[in-house]
Amino acid sequence: METGIVIGAGIMGTALARHFLKCGHRIALIDPDEAARAAAAAQIGPSEEFITAPTPEALPAAWGPCHFVIEAVPERLELKRQVLGALSRQFGPDTLIASNTSGLRAADLARDMTHPERFAIAHFFNPADLIPAVELVPAPATSPQTMDLWEALLTRSGKKVARLRADLPGFVANRLQHAMARECFHLLEAGVIDAEGLDTLTRYALGVRLALIGPILQRDLNGIDTHHAIARYLYPDLAANTTPAQVLDDKCAAGMLGRKTAQGFYTWDARQERRAQRVEALLPAVIALARQIETEENDDAEMGEQARGL
Ligand SMILES: NC(=O)c1ccc[n+]([C@@H]2O[C@H](COP(=O)([O-])OP(=O)(O)OC[C@H]3O[C@@H](n4cnc5c(N)ncnc54)[C@H](O)[C@@H]3O)[C@@H](O)[C@H]2O)c1
Ligand SMILES: O=C(O)[C@@H](O)[C@@H](O)[C@H](O)[C@@H](O)CO
Structure with missing residues (x-):
């Protein structure tokens, strides 16, 4: 069991905390916004392996050393730089650090970090506890060992890791x-x-x-x-x-941001909400189907080996 810290208790941070708890890690979820911490704690439910705090410094000393940190604060370069820089000074060089940015370049994010060799981007997809893929993107200073350690940690947690060879906006x-x-x-x-x-x-x-x-x-x-x-x-x-596109400018200016403001391209009435919940409930079945192809390929490989007497 490893101890991880997730920074930002929003849509992604909450699902990331749930994911890593589910696969046996201890998780601290950090957010200065008390309402966000309370909402996340209510979604995740009580667990001895889970704690929330307004800052990493506010964690009790007894919580112990931290193996990995994932940053999931809003998509603003200056904010992320400041948060990542502070994390790198707070935790020793053996603590792995990742950002869950949607597309900012790793080199730009790592600018103010100490020991940037332990930093990479781990881009999860929403909902982060269900969608299997994670893009792993190196900054120019990221060491190959860091990429290996992140890949191993994510793979052990059940994720399918796509390792990129370049640090480009929006990844793949x-x-x-x-x-x-x-x-x-x-x-x-x-x-x-x-x-x-x-x-x-x-x-x-x-x-x-x-x-x-x-x-x-x-x-x-x-x-x-x-x-x-x-x-x-x-x-x-x-x-x-x-x-x-103009339609995006118009929707944003009108505050029509989708589900979170109850109006987007669709109207988020009770029927639409039920539909979104049904989609979330069905996702695991779709993922199981997608994985089935590989399971059958593995079965074929095993049968081939057996036939060759290996
Ligand atoms: N929403 C998605 O579909 C999605 C998918 C993949 C990646 N991402 C990326 O993940 C990141 C988070 O996105 P989100 O949708 O969860 O955002 P969100 O707005 O739901 O949550 C962000 C949280 O960060 C908190 N926060 C702000 N400053 C902080 C600080 N200094 N320390 C700790 N917490 C702080 C906020 O209070 C908020 O609760 C962004 O970079 C986003 O681009 C989002
Ligand atoms: O689709 C996702 O979950 C991700 O690609 C996100 O990084 C991203 O926030 C998009 O939804 C928006 O482009």
């Missing part, structure tokens, strides 16, 4: 997600389809395949020559705006 998953979202907003603004139609089409055409087959394997199935022919005539027509 958010580059993909934002490329698709840019086209979605362009289509909505052009009146080609409405939000519900777009979500339904994406789920039933792309989504059902993507849980089982990644986009590159799918190209092999569909034929690379066909993809090439389409790319030649389609790319000039795709959205290429370099600032957020």
Whole structure:
């Protein structure tokens, strides 16, 4: 059992605390906002292995040494720099430190840290206790040993780690997600389809395949020559705006931020809330299906070895 600290008791920090507790770690969850600490504690429930505090300094001495820290404060570079710098001075060089930024560069985050060789980005996905993948991104100063230690810790906790070789904004998953979202907003603004139609089409055409087959394997199935022919005539027509779509500016200005303000692209009434809860309840089944492919591949490999008498 290792002791970890999660900084920020918001959407991600709370789910990260739940995840690491579930797999046997002791977790302290830090947030200066008392209401956020109380909400997180209520969601997680009582546990001898769990504690909350306003700052890491406020943890009781008896809580003991800390093996790893994950920062999950709001996505503001200056705030994250300040928090990570302070953490690096507070904990010795053997404490692993990671940021759960959605896409800020590791080099920028690590600027004010001491011993930046023990720092990496561990980008989890929402809900962090359910979605298996984590992107692991090195800063220029990150040591290979740190990458190995983070990968081992995350893998032991049941996560599927994608180790990146470069420190680029948005990593891989958010580059993909934002490329698709840019086209979605362009289509909505052009009146080609409405939000519900777009979500339904994406789920039933792309989504059902993507849980089982990644986009590159799918190209092999569909034929690379066909993809090439389409790319030649389609790319000039795709959205290429370099600032957020007007519809995003408008929603943000109007405070229509989605579920958290009860109004976004959808109206978050009781029916919509129930639907989101059903989605969360169904996610484990989808993940189990996605994992099944690999289990069957492992079974085949084992059967192959048995057949060869190994
Ligand atoms: N929400 C997502 O879907 C998602 C997914 C992956 C990554 N992320 C990233 O995770 C991070 C957190 O996102 P979130 O959605 O949980 O945000 P959030 O706003 O829900 O929570 C952030 C929490 O940090 C606390 N906080 C602020 N300053 C702090 C400090 N100095 N020390 C400790 N706590 C402090 C706030 O009080 C708040 O409770 C961001 O970098 C975000 O980009 C978010
Ligand atoms: O989708 C996710 O959970 C992550 O990619 C997040 O990092 C991110 O906050 C996005 O939701 C927003 O682009």
